[in-house]
Every structure is written in structure tokens, then in C-alpha cells.
Amino acid sequence: xxxxxxxxxxxxxxxxxxxxxxxxxxxxxxxxxxxxxxxxxxxxxxxxxxxxxxxxxxxxxxxxxxxxxxxxxxxxxxxxxxxxxxxxxxxxxxxxxxxxxxxxxxxxxxxxxxxxxxxxxxxxxxxxxxxxxxxxxxxxxxxxxxxxxxxxxxxxxxxxxxxxxxxxxxxxxxxxxxxxxxxxxxxxxxxxxxxxxxxxxxxxxxxxxxxxxxxxxxxxxxxxxxxxxxxxxxxxxxxxxxxxxxxxxxxxxxx
Amino acid sequence: xxxxxxxxxxxxxxxxxxxxxxxxxxxxxxxxxxxxxxxxxxxxxxxxxxxxxxxxxxxxxxxxxxxxxxxxxxxxxxxxxxxxxxxxxxxxxxxxxxxxxxxxxxxxxxxxxxxxxxxxxxxxxxxxxxxxxxxxxxxxxxxxxxxxxxxxxxxxxxxxxxxxxxxxxxxxxxxxxxxxxxxxxxxxxxxxxxxxxxxxxxxxxxxxxxxxxx
Numbered sequence: 160x161x162x163x164x165x166x167x168x169x170x171x172x173x174x175x176x177x178x179x180x181x182x183x184x185x186x187x188x189x190x191x192x193x194x195x196x197x198x199x200x201x202x203x204x205x206x207x208x209x210x211x212x213x214x215x216x217x218x219x220x221x222x223x224x225x226x227x228x229x230x231x232x233x234x235x236x237x238x239x240x241x242x243x244x245x246x247x248x249x250x251x252x253x254x255x256x257x258x259x260x261x262x263x264x265x266x267x268x269x270x271x272x273x274x275x276x277x278x279x280x281x282x283x284x285x286x287x288x289x290x291x292x293x294x295x296x297x298x299x300x301x302x303x304x305x306x307x308x309x310x311x312x313x314x315x316x317x318x319x320x321x322x323x324x325x326x327x328x329x330x331x332x333x334x335x336x337x338x339x340x341x342x343x344x345x346x347x348x349x350x351x352x353x354x355x356x357x358x359x360x361x362x363x364x365x366x367x368x369x370x371x372x373x374x375x376x377x378x379x380x381x382x383x384x385x386x387x388x389x390x391x392x393x394x395x396x397x398x399x400x401x402x403x404x405x406x407x408x409x410x411x412x413x414x
Numbered sequence: 415x416x417x418x419x420x421x422x423x424x425x426x427x428x429x430x431x432x433x434x435x436x437x438x439x440x441x442x443x444x445x446x447x448x449x450x451x452x453x454x455x456x457x458x459x460x461x462x463x464x465x466x467x468x469x470x471x472x473x474x475x476x477x478x479x480x481x482x483x484x485x486x487x488x489x490x491x492x493x494x495x496x497x498x499x500x501x502x503x504x505x506x507x508x509x510x511x512x513x514x515x516x517x518x519x520x521x522x523x524x525x526x527x528x529x530x531x532x533x534x535x536x537x538x539x540x541x542x543x544x545x546x547x548x549x550x551x552x553x554x555x556x557x558x559x560x561x562x563x564x565x566x567x568x569x570x571x572x573x574x575x576x577x578x579x580x581x582x583x584x585x586x587x588x589x590x591x592x593x594x595x596x597x598x599x600x601x602x603x604x605x606x607x608x609x610x611x612x613x614x615x616x617x618x619x620x621x622x623x624x625x626x627x628x
Contacts, residue, residue, distance in 0.1 A: 202614075202615040202618035203619060204619055204622055268592060268619055268620070269592070270593065303616055381627060382622070382625070382626060
């Protein structure tokens, strides 16, 4: 690891130590509904609410520094000791957050193609007077973007509604490629629910649940089950979302 | 496959243009079999290979079908599907493991065993490089290559599959409606070698079950 990267990491470590994260208050089951203004581009069939809240909490804590995070070194690894994720305003049983994946309605997958084009900022990298855009390093690529033209995106959870509401005000878009107009949110609302639907609803899993927490599961797939969802160490054999499930006794008594 | 496409392909299978292409391909295969003493079929598992294999076995069902396993990026479930297709199509089968190299291991072995030609399901329509390769009659290995369906279009291939009720991998039914039946191709999933085709995003949403299986 080079010196400047180490300095960057130390800067963020220090910043995290100094920040006094507000402790969540009263937890209650809720439902968040996002009304979409444009289709949601995804490269996975769903989004995770705990992942979204963790991302928003980090943005909230770091402010403008969020955009200076070292890109080549995922900060999550350096921050493990600080346990930033322990302080999310969501209920947790064992290691499992009470937060569902997205329920997109209507759910149909469509495809769009965007084109990555040559950009001027690459010029200093070459001494060539002419470049080929048809092949080689500067090739223009046609990139497939699968999208879901959903009208509503619903999440279920259990947590501190006021704190979650504050975080969600920062959401302008959901999913990938929001910079080119995908996944724009027109409005959202939160309402309390009688029951906790964040783990199971109508006998079906609402998020990836490791099989160690299940009494019965119809399917098992190796997928990530806790944030950060990109980290390979968070992958385990899980009952995937929307598969039939019966929770183990320890988890079932907590909902 | 959607009903509208099945109808379209069925209608196309009645056209004289399509019939002419089958006739040409059968003649080409017969000619190749006269030239070659001991050829084999290169089978990838895709739609073109399936059609070519069926055409060849209409003339000589004893030819060896060779399949090179695509490695860790081909999920076991899909591989089992390919294997069942192979077993339904061919009697004489040889499956080589992914670890073996085509140029260093497989081709020298085939040459040693007296093979002198290979049937490959390339089509001119697929890409400029393939068109040029066929035009120049350029084989990639020391074995002479034959391309029986070189003049076929995507619609001819699907029409032949529908007409003869041939089995094909179920992944086509997933990717076909999204990509279009003209662009859909058989591939391994989450495979960096396939990134140039821009398929990894679609793999993520359609084949998420296989993302962490390798």
C-alpha cells in the first residue's frame, strides 16, 4: 500500500472516530413506497433496503468527503473495527437486519443500449496523432442496460421511522445509472404496518436469509445477505427473496 | 419461445429460399465427406451447432461429436442440459475437459488418431471476421474446416430448430425475448471473456443464481 493511500485511509478512520452517530430511538415496523418517475436500471433483480440505508448514512456522516473515498481500496475493510454498520436505525436479530429487498411493481425486464464514447480526457495517455474508435483501447462500446419499468418500489423494514425519513430525503434516484436519468424518484412515503414484513410475507422470504436461520426453505443459493453486498465475505448459502420459507424459532419469535 | 416467433419461424420453414439452403448444406456435407476420410463435429452447445449436427447426422450418424467443456463459468445445471442435448443428437461422443488446450492438446491428439477434417457451425452473417475467414477458406488449425451452414441466417437456423422440433438450451428462452432472437447467443455466465459482448449486466438480472457459484 502506498503512502498517499495510507494517509487517505487514516484521514477517514480519524473522521469516523470523531463523529458522534445519533443512536436510534423507538423501532416499529414500516413500509416505504417510492413512486418512480423513470424506469429502474439494475444488474441484479432487486435492491436491499439495509444497503440503501447504510449508503445514505455514510453519505450523511461524511458529507462532501463521501465523494473522495479511496476508489481502489474499499473503505469498508479499514472501517471494520469502528463498526459503523452497527449504528444503522434498523432492527437487527443476530447478524440479520430487518429490512426487505425491493418489491417492484410491475416487474418486467426490458433492455436498453447505451454507448460509451471516446472522451477527450484520455488524450494525454497516448502519443498517437490518430486513434481508432472502432477497435482497441479507445473502442466505443455498446453497453446493455437492463431496466425495470416499475411504477412503485416498496421496501419493508423495522426501525426508527423519523431517522429513516431524514435519510431518505436525500434519495433522488434508485438503482444504476441515475446520472443518465434511470430510477428517478418523484416522491416517497412511509407508513407503519401492523406486522413485520421485512423478513417474511405470505410465507415467502423478503430478503436473503441464511439457511442457518431457517427451519424450511424451498431453494438455497449462494448470495450476499448483509451489507456491504459487494463484499465476497458476506456471501453465504441463503434462501433467496420471494422463495418459500419457514423461519427458525429464534428468528420467528423476533418478528 | 413466444408463439408469434414460433409461427414466424414455421412460416419461414416453408419458403423456397430456406429449402434451397438446406439442399445446399446437405450437398456441401456430402462433398466434405467425400474429401475427408475421418472428420469430426465441433459442438459448442449453441443453436448453430445443434442445427449443423442434425444436418450431418441425416447423412452419416456415425461421425464423432466433440465438445470442449467451457469451464467454471458454465453452471452445472446448464451443462447437464447441454449433455442431454448431446446424448439425444449423437451416439459417438467425446467431451474434453476445459483444462485441455485446443492447439496444444486436442488438435495434436485428433491428428494422431487420424482425423483429417472438422465441421464447424460458423455463419457468414455472424461477423465480418467470420465472413472473411470463410471467404478465404482459412482454417484455424491444421485440420481442414468445413462450414455447412455458412450461408444461413439466424431466421433459417431457428426455422430449422422449430421445423424439426430440435432441443436447445433453455437459456435461449430467457435471453431471446430480451435481446431479440436475432442477437441471442449461447454463452457462459459472468464470464470475463464475454464482457466484450456486454452480457454481464444481463447475466446479473437473469442468471443471478449462478453469480457466486463458480
